[in-house]
Amino acid sequence: MTTTPTTPPTAEHARLAESPDADAPWRLWGPYVSGRQWGTVREDYSADGNAWDYFPFDHSHLRAYRWGEDGLAGLTDRFGFLNLGVAVWNGRDDRLKERLFGLTNGQGNHGEDVKEVWWPTDATPTHSFATWLYRYPQAAFPYAELVAGNAARDRSQPEYELTDTGVLDDNRFFDVEVTYAKAGPTDVLMQVTVTNQGPDPAPLDLVPQAWLRNTWAWGGDDRTPTMRLVDGAVEVKHAWLGTYRLEAEGDPRIVFCDNETDDQELYGSAGRSDCPKGGIGRAVVHGDESQVRADEGTKAGFWWHYDQVEPGGTRTVRLRLSATGASTEDAHAPFEAASAGGFADFDEVLRARKQEADDFYAAVIPQQATADDTHIARRAFAGLLWGKQLFRYPVESWLQGDPQPPAPTERREPGARNVNWTHLDLADVISMPDEWEYPWFASWDLAFHTVPLALIDPAFAKDQLELMVAEWAQHPNGQLPAYEWNFDDVNPPVHAWATWLVYSVAGDQDRDFLIRVFGKLLLNFSWWINRKDADGSYLFEGGFLGMDNIGLFDRSKPLPDGLRLEQSDATSWMAFYSLSMLRIAVELAQETPAWGATARTFFDYFLRLAQAMDTFGSQGISLWDEGDGFYYDAVVRPDGSCERLPVRSLVGLLPLIAVESVHPLLAAQLPRLVGEVQWMERRDTGLASVFDHHQTHDDQRITMALVTADRRKRLLAMVFDESEFLSAHGIRSLSAQYREPLTVDIGGEHLSLRYTPAESDSALFGGNSNWRGPVWWPVNFLLLDALQTYAEAYPDERIADASGAATERTLGEGADELANRLVGLFRPGPDGRRPGTPRWYPSGPLWDQHVTFSEYFDGDDGSGLGATHQTGWTALVAQLICAGTAQTPG
Structure with missing residues (x-):
């Protein structure tokens, strides 16, 4: 049963109404390109399952990926066939900057860790408008120094960060802002504006790129799409997408290579192409044009060179991707004849889409929200929407390998990762926990993502919940897939809770959705009973x-x-x-x-x-x-x-x-x-x-x-005791009483732990996750949700203090206080700096305006920790703001 539709309040709401499912034309193009494809399980064909070493960062500009792509500000169709992205070179790096750099799990003293600075700054759910900002040093990027600096530190020390190297001192960086706007479902405008924020002139090469995902080199499909120079633009022909035209304003140099592995560079043997994947980078950085062509390939670069960009100066380039012909092999492929092309209406389209984005969020975020809170919520939504990535992983095909190499070794089965999940076959746009550190779905993270997503795109939120219980994802025994590194692992069962919240937030009485998910969760509930x-x-x-x-x-x-x-x-x-x-x-x-x-x-x-x-x-x-x-x-x-x-x-x-x-x-x-x-x-x-x-x-x-009531009162007294769980920024994961270590004897073995408010100093699980002190948003949000429920049932109940005496604070007031502490992580302080900003980020006007959504937060001072773009569950702050749960104190 659904309610009678009403007139959509904004143009973006109208587009959403036209786009109820993933096949809708307005959903065809989006920022679905991964922040990192190298070092993922999908690309790992090793015998030992060490994905980080099998496909390292230093191979990423030379090897063709099998299942996806990565890039800076990447845009692609929902199947990942044709990709757009931006590349830059400062005249000093040893490579063209095409993707974000970070440390592997073994290189970081606190696990995997991206070593770049960027922010998703705006986005609408249909991706009719989106902006993204990247901070690129003008000095040579310190790849080796970052690896060595972290290797020299142990778990008791903080991570060695980009700002520690000095390359961002005195604002010696370019701000690279990328804007996408759709004139229509298959007519995408791309604008790149680069600003020199430093005190001196600096050189710059700006190379927006388009490339076709390599689907032809693996022996399963020998159809090769094409890119050719036609009338000063790049014509792309693809069997499913149809024909597109990518043109640039002005007169950049256009160069081509192939999205093929550079076998000669990597292995010393002849490869499939004489102009492999890294050809454009070789031409820009080293002046070697032996691996680029002037007329065709499967990867194209639009190359602008600037000898100097003056201090405070900007350079802006524009491109337009437009569909010009329907697919010849799939009648269901989205196609809409684009405009006549060109750039006469470019400014008008950008202005219109920006205004429509403003109108959309004005209708979503309550008018009583402060300007600061509105900014926080909007940035949280932007991070969620830029965090949607195409996830292709057919486990059975991956285990068996392709007719053409790389092939799994004989030792890979039967002990290979995810060998019990051969039914799992995903090729979907999925909300990721973090676009670089966690560029794969995690089922319990995803459940939290859907709650704020339901405020702006209920159809997509429902789709994500249904996807996890689809027969090609959920195990036949009822288990939900945990995450790519080990689908067999066990995540907390939050799917039913999220399903109810999304249903409630959507407000459309979509009981068919409830039935579809609930029916599959009955199977999952049985799995828990039988297996756990x-x-x-x-x-x-x-x-x-x-x-x-x-x-x-x-x-x-x-x-x-x-x-x-x-x-x-x-x-x-x-x-x-x-x-x-x-x-x-x-x-x-x-x-x-x-x-x-x-x-x-x-x-x-x-x-x-x-x-x-x-x-x-x-x-x-x-x-x-x-x-x-x-x-x-x-x-x-x-x-x-x-x-x-x-x-x-x-x-x-x-x-x-x-x-x-x-x-x-x-x-x-x-x-x-x-x-x-x-x-x-x-x-x-x-x-x-x-x-x-x-x-x-x-x-x-x-x-x-x-x-029970007596136990609840005692527990809540501890929750709101600042010497135990309550910090200035939320509820700690371990009591602060354990600043002095706790030691317990179990079976004659002495085990100990202590309160650790920041990064983990234990190698128990590896990586950077630490639940021995920091504030974690997902459990804080669940406890807040429960506290609000208790407050409704017992409106006059008071929260006790540590001695057990009732205070003046009611349950409802306690819930409000907790909400404000959590949102306070992102609100600017008296000096303009936000408590939740990672401590290694500088302060000042160029920094404080940007909101960073970290994975977790220091249990004492609130500083952001872990992944720096964890806008999955941390984006729940937008839900608190939109629900009016957290009001600015005073």
């Missing part, structure tokens, strides 16, 4: 569950001597999952009462989970420690005896998120479920005492929570 509840105790051992090194040891690995870990967070996630599924079933039962039985099933399961957390093992132990007032993980011995692990972390706070408050209509729609709650209130069933079940008598609203 080892002994049927209703307690779960999910593994690390996305929280990496938060515990005393690697929770994904078996414990010694038959010990088993029962996890507070795993069981809490399942209670949370049960209530999310119950809420969806309740909604569906309003039109189809038969779903009421399913709702009761999840209610029953939730009750049993609540009971299990209180009494399990031969000693009848509880995960709740009454003396400490906290939930802990527990180790279960072979004889059934148990021992709690006394670590105060998010693991023990997660039971709070399992709360649901159901609409008053439930009383009329599901009387049997209401009756069960009321029956438990009247009788001592053994279940009624282990969870909170509050029913107001004025509106019949029912609130169900895993945590």
